[in-house]
Amino acid sequence: MPPRPVIIDTDPSPDDAVAFLVALASPEELEVLAITTVAGNVPLPLTSQNALKALELARRTETPVYAGAHAPLIRPLITAEHVHGRTGFDGYDLPDPTTQLARGFAPDAIIELVMSRPQGEVTLCCLAPLTNIALALAKEPKLASRLREIVLMGGSFSEGGNVTPAAEFNIYVDPEAAARVLKCGAPITMIPLDCTHQALTTPERLDKLRHIGTPLAEAFYHLLKFNKIFDEQKYGTVGGPLHDATVPAYLLRPELFSGRMVHVDVECASDLTLGMTVVDWWSVTGKPATVKVCREINAQGYFDLVIDRLARL
Numbered sequence: 079m080p081p082r083p084v085i086i087d088t089d090p091s092p093d094d095a096v097a098f099l100v101a102l103a104s105p106e107e108l109e110v111l112a113i114t115t116v117a118g119n120v121p122l123p124l125t126s127q128n129a130l131k132a133l134e135l136a137r138r139t140e141t142p143v144y145a146g147a148h149a150p151l152i153r154p155l156i157t158a159e160h161v162h163g164r165t166g167f168d169g170y171d172l173p174d175p176t177t178q179l180a181r182g183f184a185p186d187a188i189i190e191l192v193m194s195r196p197q198g199e200v201t202l203c204c205l206a207p208l209t210n211i212a213l214a215l216a217k218e219p220k221l222a223s224r225l226r227e228i229v230l231m232g233g234s235f236s237e238g239g240n241v242t243p244a245a246e247f248n249i250y251v252d253p254e255a256a257a258r259v260l261k262c263g264a265p266i267t268m269i270p271l272d273c274t275h276q277a278l279t280t281p282e283r284l285d286k287l288r289h290i291g292t293p294l295a296e297a298f299y300h301l302l303k304f305n306k307i308f309d310e311q312k313y314g315t316v317g318g319p320l321h322d323a324t325v326p327a328y329l330l331r332p333e334l335f336s337g338r339m340v341h342v343d344v345e346c347a348s349d350l351t352l353g354m355t356v357v358d359w360w361s362v363t364g365k366p367a368t369v370k371v372c373r374e375i376n377a378q379g380y381f382d383l384v385i386d387r388l389a390r391l
């Protein structure tokens with residue numbers, strides 16, 4: 079089977095970068111058409127720069143990186159420097175990139191790449207607030223019907239929120255965009271905190287990563303170690319969640335995940351629960367079950383996969 083074409087929409091902190099590097103390290107299964115950046119963990123210039131830095135470290139600079147939205151659709155940007163540091167990549171000094179962004183606006187690049195390929199071919203891997211995807215859907219009404227699938231890290235069901243008691247960061251930053259994407263009509267898989275909070279960067283897993291022995295492994299060992307300081311204090315766990323690499327892992331090894339088709343709404347009005355993903359697990363509303371929500375992950379299988387793929391770079 080030819081590799082599955084994907085576009086990766088991202089706001090690089092380290093877990094985002096691990097995600098797109100895992101995809102790039104899997105050319106038999108995944109063809110990365112482009113990386114598109116958006117404001118999220120840190121402002122857009124930094125997420126874009128971090129994407130270029132990670133690609134340079136991996137010597138994969140042929141992958142085009144398009145910058146997209148500086149801000150959510152209608153709300154001011156909320157960032158997460160308290161988790162990832164001022165740069166989004168605190169914990170290890172990577173050199174400034176020598177490569178440039180590709181010319182063009184990320185939502186336009188998404189439209190062009192999807193519409194120029196046959197129906198049902200391209201999968202969108204979404205690791206960030208969904209602003210770029212919502213803008214692309216608004217500009218090209220045929221986009222959703224042209225996609226093979228959208229796989230996104232975001233939202234929460236019974237795990238509660240990580241930015242408010244009700245909401246997960248990617249959805250909370252741009253709830254209107256998330257609501258639009260979840261209703262777009264394309265097949266959607268959502269990997270929420272319920273899964274990612276089971277997938278922790280324990281000392282054993284980080285040591286295994288470091289033992290790969292490459293400059294890339296050394297850098298991500300330190301970057302993920304920096305990240306887990308905040309998460310361990312917050313959650314009282316040993317290790318922090320490695321959120322975004324669940325998306326390529328799902329495409330590479332779907333059997334590591336379990337979930338079911340359900341209806342999902344996003345709360346866009348209430349101050350108290352803004353950005354909450356309201357998951358109709360028991361089908362009490364009778365609304366169509368259009369989103370596959372994953373609830374369980376085989377965490378060890380996931381880390382074995384991630385480390386195996388990073389070792390190829």
Ligand code: BDR
Pocket residue numbers: 091093094119158161205206231240246247248321322
């Ligand atoms: C999400 O928020 C970001 O900080 C992570 O990269 C991930 O995409 C988890 O809530």
Ligand code: CA
Pocket residue numbers: 088089090091093094118119205206322
């Ligand atoms: Ca992210």
